[in-house]
Amino acid sequence: MSDMHRTKQARDRWNFLWEWANPVKFMWFSGRVLPWLIAATVISLVASLVWGFFFTPEAINFGSSVKIIYVHVPTATVAVSAWFMMLVASLIWLIRRHHVSALAAKAAAPVGMVMTLAALATGAMWGQPMWGTWWAWDPRLTSFLILFLFYLGYMALWAAIENPDTAADLTSVLAVVGSVFAFLSRYAVNFWNQGLHQGATLSLDKEENIADSYWIPLVIGIGGFMLFFVTMVFIRTRTEIRLRRIHALELRERMADA
């Protein structure tokens, strides 16, 4: 078998992925998956939040403030993950020009922005009694604030440019640049041994990882918030596809009337 034939076979094997970039196929697929996604999101979020709030013990060092991790850690995790999802979708747009991927990145931004804001607010509320201050220019906090500003800038750029393809191009470049701060937000505590923010809450090292009584509802909560993110992105991408279709049909009507 020739090399060319093998390369073509490998390419064909992955072609099914690109079929989902077809708006009609995406609407069909997301329409069928959404009810299950919503159900899974509600079940996991309710389970983790009720468990985390009502049934976790006080921590020796942190007292009842430990319950803040059930909203702070999942929102912070989604805030960073959302930007990485936008990065991948933006790269797909820049390389393969699939409109659904650009619209999915646009749809994810408000969700990521809300999660970043929630993580910043809950972090400040935890910091006040624990560190004695609402805010410190600590590497992780600062990179999170910059990530929040990137989200705002990304959304403002989409809103400011009329031509959707130009908007997708420029916001995709912004997503690539902003991924540096998303990366810093995630890993700043690992390589900058300074600042107030403690190390990662979850660790594969059993010594460092939090106790099982806190860990299990937290992992369910992170899963629930991730599912919430995917659900929101699906619904919002469907809305963006509809808005794009409305725009196209209105243009067609105007041209027919002229």
Add this chain to the structure above:
Amino acid sequence: MPELGKYAGAVLGSWAVTLGLIAVLIALTWVQSRKARAGLDAIEARRKRKEG
């Protein structure tokens, strides 16, 4: 209701802010989705009337 002691303000405040932001996001997403769906239905119906 669990006993939250001196951290009650911080814990309840954090949870209220997070759940409030999520509620606003869900409400906005739902309103925008309904509006887009209604707009598209209207324009499709108008198109069908014109073609029919």
